[in-house]
Amino acid sequence: ATACGGTTKKDVSKENASAASDAKANPNAELKKGLTVGFLPKQVNNPYFTSADKGGEKALTELGSKYKEVGPSSATDTAGQVSYVNTLTQQQVDAMAVSAQDPGALCTALKQAMKNDIKVVTYDSDTKPDCRNAFVSQASAEDLGRTEVQLLAEQIGYKGEIAILSAAQTATNQNTWIDFMKDELKDPKYKDVKLVKVAYGDDDAQKSFQQTQGLLQEYPNLKGIISPTTVGIKAAAQYLSGSKYKGKVKLTGLGTPNDMRKYVKNGTVEAFELWDPAKLGELAARTAVALSSGQITGKEGETFKAGDMGEYTIGKDGVISLGKPTVFDKKNIDQFNF
């Protein structure tokens, strides 16, 4: 691949053929018991991942398999996450459910794991498709992106400047959602809505706080903010509720009911949305067991039954979608506790 004495991107993309698994799925295979499934979230001690993993634990116990959780204590310690993949490989678990900090960095390690007959399911945040067997997506990225714009546009009466407060600039899922938001805004009904800026708070409370301040100072006419991250929306809500902008600048995005309850009740936030993380974890666990039992292999079109959650079909590139997110507002928020 050295046409002019060196290797370039083009040479590589030519080489890169996707490697799909050749194994045949047996939809009627018995669900195995006594498996060990390792959960590897982006960060341990993160409330969101803890509830997701708890969901996984519940499902595994029900299925008679063993659950374990390992993970780095920082959400940006990619090397740490890689070494945990290695650890799980060494410990010969039957499957692992991984929320990837980085789409590429885990690949070598994950492929190594698959070579050792370990099934790999990603959840919440994906890697490149050839590095895992299946991806359990919290909701389709398209749904999330579009509904958040719809939620906010309704609140501001389809008119005025809006901004987005995201997490890290590299967060893959955030960026996909933001792309769909921009696409949704192209619809003529949003002709009076103007997206003025995307700010990044790095999922750090203090930084998100200051970014919110900055947005409001820079765009005094700002009417609304979308923050598709639980840390960001919480920090923005806390700032707004202690400032003169409370109630005047609308805020929506992805948040947990427990975090946001206070701000919904005191009028800072009208409505926001989220999927149930516990369900996400549960589906990841059930997918892992189904893979290990040979019911599915991760090919498009295969179906399997995920306990009480019903039947799921594997989509393109091995993606399994959890479903539509729930919208929380004053009326229904007290029915949820996570």
Next chain:
Amino acid sequence: MADSSLARAVRWDTVVGALLIVVLLLSFGTVDGFGNALNLSFLIGNTLPIALIALPMTLLVVAGEIDLSVASTAGLSGAVMGALWNQGMTIETIIPICLLLGVVCGLVNGLLVTRLGLPSLAVTIGTLAAYRGIAQIVLGSDAVTDFPTQYLDFAAGRLGDTFIPYAFLPFLVLLAIAVVALHATPFGRSLFAIGASEEAARFAGIRVKRQKLVLFTVTGLMASLTGIFWALHYASARYDNATGLELSVVAAVLLGGIDFDGGKGTLGGAIAGVFLLGALQNVMSLQDVSAQSQIVVTGVLLVLSVLGPRVARQIAVARARSAPLKGRS
């Protein structure tokens, strides 16, 4: 006589080395999944970035300076590597460019420290932010993952079925060079003098500023080499690669008995410190010790690393005190 041989016997770098061997031996015997070649190659591969930077960092600390911007320099060269790769440049030209960039980063640190006489701690906290910031500007939110496989295989693969990653071999060469440079050349000798007393070194005709400039530059070079290795090893070039690595390097070097006041320490100790931390983390993970508890263990080790020698010294002094009394009676 007795007290000095005792003092020499309890030198901390020897202790760390011994500790490393004990941990390795114990783990071979008792920890499932530790002793196989694959795991050992994981261990070494994941520890290599820290070890690579620890080499020049040890020299720098011996000379009484510090560079906290190493992780950012690594991140920056990874980011530039990714950006140029996206531009369609050949990897064979990109790598030298990135190394050159590391040299420039180190040179900037060095010039600020030697020409303006600024404290290196302050300067490199500044460049820690600046270099990382530039990396963010260069690559933004991209994650570049499609580097050529032969390079990726080199950075992540191992020699046949042995426990030795390919990249470990060049590291050994670099280690040998660093050990010789620090412990057997006039250059190394002058670093100890600079670290212990910069003024006296200057009065002895040692070109303090130039030596320091060389050190900072080499540190930058090694940091960018680490950045390239990192991006290939993890097959991912992002602006936030290797974030926080500086603290791991500093912790490991300190654990190895390098005195941050300068003028003391051995490379052997530093590298033993690096691999001791790496091995412990590996073992603890295999034993399902949580990440939080691992942090505590690292902290306790660090505290012990400074309290330990002191306690040992006091014991040595107490013994020496009783010795001459016996001799007299």
Next chain:
Amino acid sequence: MTHPSDTGPAPVLALRDISKSFGAVRALRDVSLELFPGEVHALAGENGAGKSTLIKTLAGVHRPDAGQVLLDGEPTVFHGPADARDAGIAVIYQEPTLFPDLSIAENIFMGRQPKRALGRIDHKATHAATLALMQRLGVELDPDRPARGLSIADQQIVEIAKALSFDARVLIMDEPTAALTGSEVARLFGVVRTLREQGAAVLFISHRLEEIFRICQRVTTLRDGAWISSEPVDGMTEDDLVRRMVGRDLDELYPKQEVEAGEVALSVRRLTREGVFTDVSFDVRRGEIVGLAGLVGAGRTEVARAVFGVDRWDAGEVEVDGKALTNGAPSTAMAAGLALVPEDRRAQGLVMDMSIERNIGLTGLRTTVKAGLMDRGAERSRSLDWAVKLQVKYARIADTVSTLSGGNQQKVVLAKWLATGPKVLIVDEPTRGIDVGTKAEVHRLLSELAADGVAVLMISSDLPEILGMADRVLVMHEGRLTAEIPRSDATEESVMAAATGRAAA
């Protein structure tokens, strides 16, 4: 209650059979000493005899291994310097112990500042008290200026002021005059006499024997950590004292050899460093010893530093053997054959935490090399050679220099530079803090070097040394060379006149 008033005054402070070892080194063995009120007591001995160790024992810095400290006849244990201070003992240590970031006034009164209501510091009173002390010592130092950047002499003065400010019953001074010139010494002695008349007991250490005869009543000599004698100064001669210290008769103190001066080795032309010295020109020939005299602060050290390249100069040039030196580059100066034995041995001359061997080896990093690597054997033999040649007193060559006595440290600095085989040797206060025996030794060495064709520039505040050793005397005053006096015309009067700027006529 022991008050034997009928047998004369009781000792305020006494040491009885004190022993102290540092590892294998026995610094003091069974030493006894009595200090009486109204008396100045000298402590004499060669470098490393244990004088400073004895003082540190008195001051509570060291705890003796055996023996007793008696305060007013009562056995006492000092747990730290604070205990001794509270007992009325003030100490001037051999090496100045100032706080560089604090003002002179704060340095003097640290821990004892005059207080206002609620325990707040009375800054005004502190300032005034400092001014008064400075007046008493006859020096002008601004109480508010930070101690950083003070010359060694000024540092010593601050130390003296600090000790005086205690109004202590016992004043202990470890070589307070080593860095001072005649005028300041005279002032200090005036103050010491007043204190003595007021009933204080003073313990005084100096390697300048004439000073001992000037103000002391009794003298105790130590040799190798052992007590040799305690006796009245009256009726003693310098030779007696030297014999007790050294244990033999002394060689001639100024063994100057007459040497025919060769061609110019060091040539300094119109050298200027703004604000420090101006337009300094002189030559030093091979075989010559040129003395550079002047008052403290005249700028001699600064000239030497600039010539060697540790400081940059603003104008002028320096040549060694006709080759111009690069501005601000000690390494090229060394390569050209220049050596500088600096003034401040602790900060500039030595790396205190390094071994004797490595310190001497530091100037040989280019020569004790084989194939780019250190030749450890060569390094060791070079260091050993010179340590032995200069009779450095040490236990092991691998010991750190910080364990050596002050005088022996100075010898290590000399060894380090002589080992380079210099063509031009600049020595700045080479015998400061060195005992008479060694001093004679150093002088003989310098003399021999000159005889071998080395050009020597000797900066010294010890006028007799300049007069005894130099072929020519250069005198500086306020940053300018004011006189060049040939050996035959050099007298204390002529040099001092030029140094104080009164020789213009």
Next chain:
Amino acid sequence: MTVTAPNPAPATEVPKSSGTRLVDRVFKMRELAILVVFLVMIVITQLGNSQFLTQQGIKDLLLNATILVLVATGQSLVVITRNVDLSVGSTLGISAFAAGTYLQGGGNPVVAILLAVLVGIGFGLLNGLLVSLGQVPALVVTLGTLYIIRGIDSIWVGSRQIVASALPDGFVDFGSGGISAVPWLAMIALVVLVATAYYLKHFGSGRELYALGSNPEAARLAGIPVRKRILAAYTFCGALAGLAGALYLARFGNVDSSTGNGYELTVVSAVVVGGVVFTGGSGSVYGAALGALLLTSINSVLPALGVSSVWVLAINGILLILAIAVDRIVALRVASALKKRNARHG
């Protein structure tokens, strides 16, 4: 022996003391320089964005600085003694959580703040004891305790978090409230700052902190209780980190196991920018506070000017370097000017 006239010659006295007074003024100017940089930055921002200095804007600026000012004040005390405390971020995090857990059960806010301060004092004492009794390098020990406290924190806290809704309303309102543009929190920080500065200048034990940082060996010989002072400095630093933790809780209403993570570098930057020297013995808490104000304000100024957050980090670092470099260059220039001046007079 003929020697110099012992009587003071007035001709030399005048330039000397006026010179030192000038030096004095320059030293005070070091803080002034940061203040000027800060003001220039604010003015430029205001010109670029008239919304910046509204009442809300000023309040935000002050609020953002408060927590860092407190921690930096404590840190400077430790740095002045030639030591360092890297564990402040961890201490802040754990004490914030302690206060939060207590308040969750509907506790008294004042007790909660005291509790946080007590937790801080506890860890400060631990650091102080290790450093002063063990006489070991502070950098290593506090890097160790940074990990230890962080580890204990995350084991204890786990995935729990304190959210605003669980806290008493009065406490959270206190965190963002104040008198017109001046928040309560900023007032607390100011009082602490002024009291600390006064103590350092006018009390013997305060001066002794400078002394022992300036020359530890001399401090021992001068009979200064070195260990006691170092212990006190660390305890104070811990107490302020604890207090800062409580205020963090009030301000952000949100604490989890990663609160305060990586804060040590920010604090050290503030102290360094503020001119507190790492080799001990010099610098003032006012400088450190100004450094903190400058650093936090940069993070508000850049978004307010519409600078994309992609650039913020780089600009931050470059400004940090510029601040210390300019400070250094000015100091060098002044020193050489003084030297020449003295020469002309002398």
